[in-house]
Amino acid sequence: MIKKIAKRLATVAVAAVMVQNVASAETLEVGILLPSPIADVGWSHALVAGMDAVKAKHGDKVNFNVVENIQEGPDADRIMNKMVGDGAEFLLLGSFGYMNGGLKLAKRNPERSFVHASGYKVADNFSPFTAKYYEGAYLMGMAAADLTKTKKLGVVSAFAIPELISTINGFTLGARSVDPEITVDVIWINSWFDPAKAQDSAKALLANGADILFSNAQDTPSVVSVGEENGAYVFNLNSSMKEYAPTKYLGVVKTDWAPFFVASVDAHLAGNFEGANQWLGMQDDVVVVEDWSDDISAEMKDKIKAKQDEIASGAVHVYDGPLTNQAGEEVVAAGSRLEDGAILGIDWHVEGINSPLPK
């Protein structure tokens, strides 16, 4: 027992942070670090909503310490350190940019558990998690194909990272599964949150002939509002923004992190948390598509429903061959399927996307 305490104190000393209020045995201290304001919509909002399920299940046995709107960088590392110093046993790190600092902290504190959004590094007590947005985006592509007149779809997107590239590919594959003449234009704005730039980009896409907009990983409703104002259908990721486009909202590819967070916290409490790359989709009830527009034809709705069931059951995969890249070369042959590893690191666009991928 004393040895255990000594070991624990030693670990804390290595982390060299003050233990102000060591968590009592009954209460699990949870630290939540978020890159943007929680607000009413968007990324951080979805993460917190997921953690609410943990609270609902465990009640007073968990205590949250939420720090929002923290820029990635050396200050974020200090705040994580402080959370651990204050007794956090389970940490949710809500941004890719917290990866290296978070991983170092995790290695110094092997008895604490970490879940980290959007990264790719794994440790025994450090799980990166990502949603298979492309599954939902595929269905949105089908709906877009049903409603487009110009056969041109526009995407305003944050960073050209695999998570978002694979989502745009999924959207394009879904649309072209209905109508192969459809093409997609993408504008990369290199920001998760830049309302002015997002708005300008959305308008540029409309001016270029697009009549459906996809707000890819934007933490602002700007693109959605532009869609409503200009009569273009629009959808987004993470949480519903229907109130910003009451008549032109195509739907939302929602992330419900609750099942994953609850499972992770339970695993931590049971002492069997194991770091692994957590890549979650419809099968895991993490990717949920809802708030469908009433303008989608009944026939298409049925098709979407059927496809949704097939994807959720695993019978069909968005990245089933044959798949062709922008250069027209076959990447995945008919009858085979792109491996998970290849999707997680994807750096190419499928045929039908006009815009080159920033290299």
Added chain:
Amino acid sequence: MQLRFEKRLHQSKIMLLAAPFIAIALSVVLSCILLVVLKKPILLTFHSFFIAPFENFYSITEIFLKFGPLLLIAQALAVGFRAKIWNIGAEGQMVIGAIAASAVPVYFVDSTSGWLLPAMIVLGALGGMAWAAIAAFLRTQFNANEILVTLMLTSIALQLLYFLLLGPWKDPMGFNFPQTVMFQDEALFPALFSGVRLNVSIIFPILFTIAVWLFMEKHYGGYKLVVGGLAPSAAGYAGFSSKKAVWGSLLLAGFAAGIAGMSEVAGPIGQLQRSMTSGYGYSAIIVAYLGALNPIGIVFAAFFLAVLHIGGDVALVSAGLPISAVHIFQGMILIFYLSAYAFVNYRLRVVQPVTQPDSAVSS
């Protein structure tokens, strides 16, 4: 009765010393009101800000980690400010310094040479100076306002950073995320103690402070610089060059900011990434003024601001304060200080309105 704001004959020494304390006192009072409105614990908040940063060794080293770049840049900026050269683009000079230094580990990924770090220091300094030199050139050749030029150059520096991170310098194994490779150990400053982030780069601000103090207080060049700024024509008659003052103070700031940027990527960050300045280039302006542009005052100001920052981070976690409240508190101190500082050179005087003699009317 009337109040009049008039210039003092001599600077008030009492106000000079009292100003920072008045500023802190007023900020504390106003913050209490803010905290009550926000329903946040007042005592815990002040404990977080002013006591918790000193409660353990790690936290103290973190104060010095913040203190270093603030001190380095503020000392250089203050020299320019005393010469009335308003370089507010240290942030951009810092970014370019970091970029220039990062070229070494980015292009020599596998090198374990002991020359990596010295090369990075030199490149960091040169990078910052080159960026500041643009503003100096435009100012001396075309009389372009250096406030605008240095500020705009900061935006350009950031775009250059984003371009490199999204393009040629992107970590090939980094899944397209906008960041470079993690630097090898040989490209990082060794930590001063095990388990902390404070590293040997803290020596730069200390040496630089001594150098600036000697230059400004003991050297004729420092006097020339100040005169050149205060009275350019007088300086001209005396044979002092105002062009030299512009070049000198901008290059000095570029040098300091470049080293500071380099120390961040080769220190706590360990790679080049999008957010790497922590806003030091701007905070250093506050530090320079909070320290009354005096090399010794700036040491205290930098330390104070570093404590306030570490305390702010503690308050976020321990007192559950929102980050905006932390920023408001930090901003209040500056505004109150600058207001209080006005009374060093000015005073309020009660004057009785002169009553018109009746005779003037009747005659």
